[in-house]
Amino acid sequence: MQKKIFFLFFIAIALGSTLIFLSRKTTDPTENRAIYHNAFFSADDRLSPLQNPLDRKTINFGVSISKTGRFSVEGKNVIQGYMFWQEHVNKAGGIKIGARSYRVNIKSYDDKSNIETLKKNITKLIKEDKVDFILGPFSSDFNFAASQITEKNGIIMIASGGVSDSIFTKNQHFTFATQTSASWWFKEFFNLMSQVRPAPKTYALIMPDKLFTRSAAKGVRIWAASQKIQEVYYQIIDKQTDNFTPYLHEMASKQPDIIILTSHYQDAVNFSKQLSKIKQLKPKAVVMTIGPSETNYVQDVGDDSEGMIGIAQWAPQKSFKGPVFGTSRDYMKAFKDEYGRQPSQQNATSSACGVIFQLALEKCTALNSKELINNIRNMDVEIFYGRIKYNSRGMNIGHQMALVQIQQGKMKTIWPPQASESTINYPLHSKY
Structure with a gap:
């Protein structure tokens, strides 16, 4: 009996290990092409077109964040990291796409650490404020809830504060991670x-x-x-x-x-x-x-x-470096000069989320959501935060803890x- 129980336990562990490995597994180039040309072809037709791409001076991002309530510590760090990226980019002249430059504008609402309030905020950002893209909230539950709305409306979202594997296993097409997946x-x-x-x-x-x-x-x-x-x-x-x-x-x-x-x-x-x-x-x-x-x-x-x-x-202390902020230490110094303290990991992660959007946008020939999403999917780059590389489900498989x-x-x-x-x-x- 004990041998049977041990055998079943071993099989369960082996199966779990295989599933985690497959969740991170990157495919070969031929398989990637098949995924992008087939699985994403019809989905990309649902992407929300960007309004007046030639007649504007800003790119508008929206975020629902827990400024108050149970997640207020993490939430305040997340929004601070986003705003630090916004200020840094705008001081440098904005996001450059082709011959044009666009300032970053971030619209935020407090969800009070309440998931129903988050849903209302995300809907308002998309329907009333007409933001172009969504920056993820804090917590996996909140990111999953937000992604259900952004996916339905064809809006690209990069999650800085959501890492549960299940966010990226529900047939999502326009949702991407910044961090290593939770498992x-x-x-x-x-x-x-x-x-x-x-x-x-x-x-x-x-x-x-x-x-x-x-x-x-x-x-x-x-x-x-x-x-x-x-x-x-x-x-x-x-x-x-x-x-x-x-x-x-x-x-x-x-x-x-x-x-x-x-x-x-x-x-x-x-x-x-x-x-x-x-x-x-x-x-x-x-x-x-x-x-x-x-x-x-x-x-x-x-x-x-x-x-x-x-x-x-x-x-x-890691020796990462890349565009926008330079090295890890450069980011730390710039943040400390601005706020008088060292950045938290949430500060850094949300700033990195903004950098991912920025680099993918700057590879576009024009302000276009379909071109942008392909640039995100094909991204393999090192920045101050570490390596950013996605598998076919939007998980960041390049990052190390x-x-x-x-x-x-x-x-x-x-x-x-x-x-x-x-x-x-x-x-x-x-x-x-």
């Missing part, structure tokens, strides 16, 4: 865990029930199995939960080597404060998706932030090795 977020973390000693043998996973966190948790289980790290605790909790203490008490009897939270920012803040009070838990490592990688985390959590690991889409850890009250990049400021503080026994 791949933990790949680099488990690569790092394969190198530390003593090697971790077990992990516990807590997942608020959201689109992004479900996709990220799916990846955790696949990548952990690939390193033969055993799951000893798994809990799906209500997405509105702010009390993690009961689950941490349950977990304590399992004594996991690694504790993992797939989370948004406020989840991570609450979780970190509550974890420090459970003295029975002595993990070797604690890692979260969104939390320790945010610039406000240490201030909001305090001393309990020490040693926490975060997964980041971007690290300024980074890991950060709070050390002596400061966020330090610990992975990948070529961009690291420090080595991992491991194990964490001395902290608890």
